Amino acid sequence: MRELTIGKNDAGQRLDRFVAKNLPLLPSALLQKYIRLKRVKVNGRGAKRDARLQTGDVLQLYINDEFFDKPKEENLFLSIFQPHLNIVYEDENLLLADKRPGLVVHADETERVNTLINHIQAYLYQKREWSPRQENAFVPALCNRIDRNTGGIVIAAKNAETLRIINEKIRNHELEKSYLCAAVGRLRPPEGKIEGFLLKDESKKLVTFHRRPVPGGKSAATLYRTLETRGELSLVECRLLTGRTHQIRVSMAEVGCPLLGDGKYGNGNINRKYCETRQALYAYKLAFSFPTDAGLLNYLRGREFTVPDVPFKEKYFPGKK
DSSP, rough: OOEEEEEEETOOHHHHHHHHHHHHEEEEHHHHHHHHTEEEETTTOOOOTTTTTOOOOEEEEEEOGGGGOOOOOGGGGGGGGSSSOEEEEEEEEEEEEEETOOOOOSOOOOOOSBBBBHHHHHHHHHHTTTTTTTTTTTOOOOOSOOTTEEEEEEEESSSSHHHHHHHHHHHHOOOEEEEEEESSOOOOSSSSEEEEEEEETTTTTTEEEESSOTOOOEEEEEEEEEEEEEEEEEEEEEESOOOTTHHHHHHHTTTTTBBOTTTTTHHHHHHHHHHHOOOOEEEEEEEEEOSSSSSSGGGTTTTTEOOOOOOOOHHHHTTTO
């Protein structure tokens, strides 16, 4: 419990607005709930949210210590009252979340609070699986990333050993990540491999494809398989053999079949025709192949997880299993 005494400069303010100003990490909905439950008292008694504070009033706040911290990058998850997650799988070591397109995985220059990692941390905190104030507590972390406008499975580690193992398996290509995409045109041949070198321009956040090695370029290999073609659109499954920035988007554009909705590497006229502003790309399947020892995660060997639905597949290829 914390106590706050009202000075003359704060007199006349509403109770809820005063508390909100002093505890910026406390979500508004949770504050209102605490006032109703009398976990916010004025001079030892419950009060209404619109009660006007007087000089000398003493507030008793029965609120977790975390909410009294100053807002920082590592505690912004506290601002999320109702985490929104589509959980594909969860156990004591990890969580697989189906990230919706439009959501960033980590904070960036456009969004600090509404991120996938903040929703995951808020979810585990509210389940009491994780307490950030414990000494040397591990902070739940993401093992892989997906672009803002791409949807699909993201792995979150609940402990340090899981993070270490998954990162090692990703480096050693012992996890198979499969994507679905809606491409413009027909691939020739309908199944194959796209290989080349990708060069990233950090200033423009743009990647270019090269058939031969170039200074600063990184090798990239993508397996693809056409599942169905309807009109000018093809449903294609891609599997990454390397994990480069924008790899599928750039590779598909290179072979003349850019992704529908891709504003960087796609066809603007086609995108406008279909009213699509996000690339039709989804990390829909994850397989833990684990050909080598995986320590405490050996129980996942051979398991495969798939998202229940891919929005653009249902829209443009309905009935396709």
